[in-house]
Amino acid sequence: MSAAKTLNYEDVTQGYNPEAWKKDILHGRIIAIAIGTKDGSEDGSKAFYWTINNLLATSKNIGNKLVLLTGVAEKSSEPDLNVARQLLATHVSRVKTAGIDVDAVPVRALILKGDVRTSVCDAVDELGVDVLVVGTRGLGAVKRVVLGSVSDYLSKNVSCTCIIAK
Numbered sequence: 001m002s003a004a005k006t007l008n009y010e011d012v013t014q015g016y017n018p019e020a021w022k023k024d025i026l027h028g029r030i031i032a033i034a035i036g037t038k039d040g041s042e043d044g045s046k047a048f049y050w051t052i053n054n055l056l057a058t059s060k061n062i063g064n065k066l067v068l069l070t071g072v073a074e075k076s077s078e079p080d081l082n083v084a085r086q087l088l089a090t091h092v093s094r095v096k097t098a099g100i101d102v103d104a105v106p107v108r109a110l111i112l113k114g115d116v117r118t119s120v121c122d123a124v125d126e127l128g129v130d131v132l133v134v135g136t137r138g139l140g141a142v143k144r145v146v147l148g149s150v151s152d153y154l155s156k157n158v159s160c161t162c163i164i165a166k
Contacts, residue, residue: 007122008074008113012085014092020106021065021127028063029130031055034120034154035070035091036135047135048091050165052098055131056105066100068092068109069123071116084111117153124158133163 021030033047048068056064068091070084088109095107108127112119124132134151155162 007119007126009119009123010081010111010113011108012088012111013108016108017106021108028059028065030065030067030128032067032069032120032124032127032129032132033091034116034132034134034150035068035087036116036150045135047133047165048094050163051133052095052100055133056100057098060101060104064105066095066105066107067123067127067129068107069112069120070110071112071114071119074114076113081111117150117157120150120154121158124160129160131161131163132158133165135165 031051033051035045035048051066056066068088070087072080072084076084088111092107092109095105096102110123112123120132123129132154134154136149136151151164155164
């Protein structure tokens with residue numbers, strides 16, 4: 001029997017209402033977007049805008065929920081946490097400016113602490129996510145072998161449908 005995993009995260013959601021997050025399998029789905037903080041690329045923005053345009057804007061009356069995820073090292077400095085907080089705040093603001101009604105589509109923003117690959121998998125399980133959308137940095141074959149690809153790992157290990165937005 002394995003020990004239960006404990007997800008280590010900071011919830012930076014403004015006005016989080018647990019009642020709005022009860023799983024409703026008949027109406028809507030929980031959609032998560034993984035947004036990277038380290039590489040400076042637009043991979044998280046690609047995933048974000050793909051999700052807005054293809055999953056949320058096309059299903060406004062379904063009752064979807066949106067989770068924005070980003071990751072930091074287990075023992076991150078306060079400046080690193082502030083970068084992650086600002087990144088999530090920016091994306092929460094972008095949800096509103098994209099015309100998504102945040103009263104109809106509740107939004108959570110979580111900073112995952114630890115290895116981003118396993119943290120995202122654990123968050124997906126704990127939150128009951130139905131669809132995970134991730135971006136890709138467009139690494140070449142050699143860099144992908146040496147550095148590893150978070151999107152590749154997630155597509156093979158996450159327990160829900162995983163969409164890689166390019």
